[in-house]
Amino acid sequence: MRKTIEQSFLYSLDPRTKMIMLLCFIFIGVMIMDPFITVLIMVVAYILYRVSYISHKQVMKTTKPLLFALVLFFLLNFPFATPVPGETIYFYLLPNQICPITMTGILSGIGNGLRFIMFIWLADLITTVTPTGDIVLALNKAKVPPEASIAIGIAFSYIPVLKKEFGTVIEAQKSRGASFESKNIFKKVKAYIPVIVPALFISILKGQEISRAIEARGFTYDPVNRTYRNVIKFRQKDFIVILVMLALLGVIGYFSIAKGFFGTRFVYGLLTGN
């Protein structure tokens, strides 16, 4: 039988470990500008996806809409990418020598685009392998009052519900001849008012309904002393994972800050020898 996310190693970790993992990855991602190294980290992220029994198809579904952002990042990068002195300028994107296209520009464009996808992947990975209940428990450990942590937990559970309601509103207005395809940004915003108003109204109604349901289930009985059936605790594997992540962060941080490694042209420079 195919294994599920619930049986994976990452899923079994403490939610706090996973948060630390995500933070470490974000810091690492911020320090690394080189597209080649970014690809390396993406390979790691992809492997983590797969060992958590998340299918290739699922990953591609997350990635597909991001490809547009990749292109956008790549193009918008050129006006801001200052060439290294003495670098060959291939051509200018605009007349009057505006927007020079250089290797640095190309590398940083690809690097930024890929980093964007990498961040989304990591955030998606960590949230997918963390059950909502665990997030609530982690918040409780952080001394967040139960009212707030429960609210956050419920918010997570309700995202798909509200998404569905939102979809129905859009279909209902489309059936009344609405069009959302206007190029003009002001017209576009205006076209969405008939969607936003009912969506808000329905969200508020749902909110009231939920608050009554929570009360009817005795949440206000004694929130501070309620039982939590599941407990989270750090185990050996959590400490190992945290240590590995911190070590990785330390090493990359040291080379990046002290030695100036992992800049935009790091690997390219090594390869071409300049």
Added chain:
Amino acid sequence: MEELIRFENVSFTYPGEEKPAVNNVSLSIGLGEIVLITGPSGAGKTTLCSMLNRIVPESYGGKIEGTITIKGADISEFTVGQMAFTSGMLFQDPSGQLINPTVEDEIAFGPENKGIPVEEINRLIDEYVGYINMQHLMRRSPQALSGGQQQSVAYAAVLAMEPEIYVLDEPTSNLDPLGSDMVFSLMKKVAQDKHKTAVIVEHKVEKIIDMVDRIIVMNGGSVVFNGTPEEVMVNYKELLRIGVLPPQVTQIFARMQDSSIKALPLTTNLDIAVQTLKAALPEALPQPAYDRIAQTFPKPAVHTNPVIKAQGLRFGYNPEVEVLHGIDLDIYEGEFLSIVGQNGSGKTTIVKHFNGLLRPTGGSVSVYGTGTQAATVSELSQKVGYCFQNPDHQIFSSKVMDELSYGPKNLGWSEEEIKSTIKEASEILHIEHLLEDNPYTLSKGQRQQIAVAAILCMKPDVIIVDEPTTGQDPIQSHQMMDMMRSLNRDLGKTIVVITHDMSIAAEYSDRIVVMHNGAIIAQGAPRDVFAQEELLGTSNLEPPQITRLLKRVGIEHPVVMDVDEAFQLMQVTFSGEQGVQ
């Protein structure tokens, strides 16, 4: 019987309202009693039962008078949090009360709030998950389950709190027949096993009457009837008038009694009614007389000019899962068509192809001769109007007038044209007096009218309405359907109604299409469709109770569709007998 709950001169007025929602109610409910509270919408049923856990007045505000005692204690001294473990409440909308990431967590939520030890909570989860047979779904998200399953989980979550009283507020209103049956049978099981007190608010009297000890009928905030099912059902005429439907077997026996055709002991149960009636029937049925009467039964109009044609229509939201498996369906000009079937049978998916919200992945759909592949939703919306179930999904203006002009404006009509159209449409639907009002301050029924009007203002030739009667009481359902009928008969609009309600479909439609698992399993005039009881059964639908009664006592032809028709047959059956006496 030991008294458990006592209302003494209780009245409640919601903040900002002048009329009390519950008006001077006094009643008493005994320990272990199962009580049905019924009545039209707005009668105060929900308000009354919400007082039992103090959600009313605590979370609504408002003014409460009189005293409510449970086990002799005045409950006004307790908070909702405390009362929740005495009166466990199940609400109408299943998804709105499921707040946890998994089924298991959902059931644990109440007990966790009480602060009881983990082992005890785990025992409760095991017991009540077993109760609803969902051991295999423990780790699933409740939001991903079907409506009936969701409501079962919500019920199990209430049961796990082990309250003294189960308060069930219209637990099946938002469910399809399959989901309702699931919840009803769960309710029966709980009633048999737990011997606890239950207060149930429900419109579907026929489905539930055999498991309740007492019926309380409310109207306009007051209790109008209070007694055993038989005692209350004798007043069937008055009940029908205020919008409570007694079981059809009760109605027919009561009418036969009242008009001295034949006095049979009143019953609320179909099986007993079959036995009683069978025993009373003469040996030879007057078949010629039946056939003569059958000639006078209304015949549905036959229409022949197809305006929408679906041919070999296949569709799937993603390539792996096909939801429509090759549908061939014609919609004829001027007809009143009902599409019936369970949730997930593909009813809504089909009609969303008619105005282009969905495009076929195989086969074709054409509207007035043009394929929908080439047309936009906006273009198609001038031909086919689609009215969604919940008006809250589309109303966004602060004035009814603006709401109605939204569609026509999208179609690019001129100001004068829009004005005259709105005037016309609002006259037809009798909402001229609401044009300047804010839709958000209107009642749900009025908002639904506005939503229909908004579609009508776009002057479509075909109007599709999605489940217009779900969650409504019998009177509201008929008002809505009467409106559709007048659009059909007076304006010649083609009407397509999606519904779960077989008797509504029977009463109004020229033709019924029955869907099951993405395919059409039967279609034809209502009478012909109802004759195929077994086939309907495969889709968990059933003909009206009266139809089944006559069939089971051996009167197979004609197939009757309502109590009136059955009454005519009974008249001729027993008139001969009277003559002999």
